[in-house]
Amino acid sequence: YPEGDPMWGYFRAVSGQDGEIDAEELQRCLTQAGINGNYTPFSLETCRIMIAMLDRDHTGKMGFNEFKELWGVLSAWKQNFCTFDQDRSGTVEPHELNQAIFAMGYRLSPQTLNSIVKRYSKSGRIYFDDYVACCVKLRALTDLFRRRDGMQQGFVNFIYDDFLQCTMAI
Amino acid sequence: YPEGDPMWGYFRAVSGQDGEIDAEELQRCLTQAGINGNYTPFSLETCRIMIAMLDRDHTGKMGFNEFKELWGVLSAWKQNFCTFDQDRSGTVEPHELNQAIFAMGYRLSPQTLNSIVKRYSKSGRIYFDDYVACCVKLRALTDLFRRRDGMQQGFVNFIYDDFLQCTMAI
Ligand SMILES: [Ca+2]
Ligand SMILES: [Ca+2]
Ligand SMILES: [Ca+2]
Numbered sequence: 001y002p003e004g005d006p007m008w009g010y011f012r013a014v015s016g017q018d019g020e021i022d023a024e025e026l027q028r029c030l031t032q033a034g035i036n037g038n039y040t041p042f043s044l045e046t047c048r049i050m051i052a053m054l055d056r057d058h059t060g061k062m063g064f065n066e067f068k069e070l071w072g073v074l075s076a077w078k079q080n081f082c083t084f085d086q087d088r089s090g091t092v093e094p095h096e097l098n099q100a101i102f103a104m105g106y107r108l109s110p111q112t113l114n115s116i117v118k119r120y121s122k123s124g125r126i127y128f129d130d131y132v133a134c135c136v137k138l139r140a141l142t143d144l145f146r147r148r149d150g151m152q153q154g155f156v157n158f159i160y161d162d163f164l165q166c167t168m169a170i
Numbered sequence: 171y172p173e174g175d176p177m178w179g180y181f182r183a184v185s186g187q188d189g190e191i192d193a194e195e196l197q198r199c200l201t202q203a204g205i206n207g208n209y210t211p212f213s214l215e216t217c218r219i220m221i222a223m224l225d226r227d228h229t230g231k232m233g234f235n236e237f238k239e240l241w242g243v244l245s246a247w248k249q250n251f252c253t254f255d256q257d258r259s260g261t262v263e264p265h266e267l268n269q270a271i272f273a274m275g276y277r278l279s280p281q282t283l284n285s286i287v288k289r290y291s292k293s294g295r296i297y298f299d300d301y302v303a304c305c306v307k308l309r310a311l312t313d314l315f316r317r318r319d320g321m322q323q324g325f326v327n328f329i330y331d332d333f334l335q336c337t338m339a340i
Contacts, residue, residue, distance in 0.1 A: 024292065024293075043215070044292075045213070058281070058284065058288065059288070060288030108331055108334060109335070111228070111335060112335040112338070114228065115228055115338060115339045116338050116339070118228065118229070118230030119218060119222060119230070119339045122193075122214075123194075134338075138334070141333070141334060141337050141338065142330075142334075145328075145330055145333055145334075154329055154330055155327050155329045155330070156327070156328050156333070157326070157327050157328075158325060158326050158327075158328060159325045160312075160315055160319075160325070163315055163326070164282055164308070164311060164312070165281060165282040167311050167336075167337045167340070168282070168286050168289060168307055168308065168311065169285045169288070169289045170337070
């Protein structure tokens with residue numbers, strides 16, 4: 001057991017016997033660990049897509065190593081969000097989300113960026129929970145796409161069942 | 171104005187000047203109209219994907235005609251859910267979700283069904299809100315796929331940006 005690891009206590013407190021956590025346990029774990037700081041706690045929905053992002057064996061649960069991997073990306077996204085949210089209102093503006101997406105290395109068309117902003121904003125602003133949900137989905141969908149685009153041709157041939165398997169869980 | 175239409179009152183009460191409703195207004199509208207009955211009200215998340223399903227002009231909003239179309243499918247899904255939830259516990263079991271998906275005409279592999287169940291269940295059961303979210307996503311993603319599979323070959327070539335535009339908003 002990784003007893004010296006500062007995250008182990010948080011994980012162990014919710015994981016129980018099986019050493020894995022589901023979406024509800026992840027929500028509790030992240031809230032107790034306080035990673036969202038003064039921002040709104042993560043919704044169950046966002047926790048579900050966090051698990052789906054890392055759940056390579058399709059169990060719907062997350063082990064400690066995946067949890068640590070998640071923690072790393074969450075910290076980076078939070079840092080990022082704070083940089084844009086200078087007035088600490090808890091929200092960033094649509095053009096700042098676009099800048100953040102660009103800064104993460106994604107190159108998307110204006111139409112796609114526009115759809116994303118519509119989807120993840122409330123009354124024209126983006127809250128931390130939705131910002132993270134957006135980052136998780138972008139990363140997971142890009143990973144799925146790249147893994148299938150072995151030749152890096154920029155397009156992928158999806159059969160219907162595989163398309164749904166990729167996209168329904170995220 | 172479709173004054174004689176029984177749904178017009180519900181819609182008009184929340185739509186305001188622009189005659190369109192966003193996800194938060196849709197949530198209020200559906201709750202007031204009572205379509206969920208004794209089941210849990212629709213989450214904002216589910217309302218967002220309902221809008222994305224029908225939002226062909228990418229405004230993030232829904233007009234009255236789209237609202238009526240949504241109402242129709244929601245009624246059918248609720249009917250369906252009630253049929254399985256015979257003890258009125260507010261939840262259906264995983265194998266019942268699989269049966270419902272089959273009954274709607276979808277033919278999915280066991281792995282895909284398994285991913286879907288993992289994603290939309292809480293403690294091994296499926297609540298009405300998640301059931302509807304699942305139905306909306308299945309329908310929207312299938313529509314997107316079929317529209318691109320003009321020759322009905324069963325596969326689609328997606329470029330990266332189009333893949334994200336399709337899947338990020340749902
Ligand atoms: Ca701000
Ligand atoms: Ca619209
Ligand atoms: Ca039941």
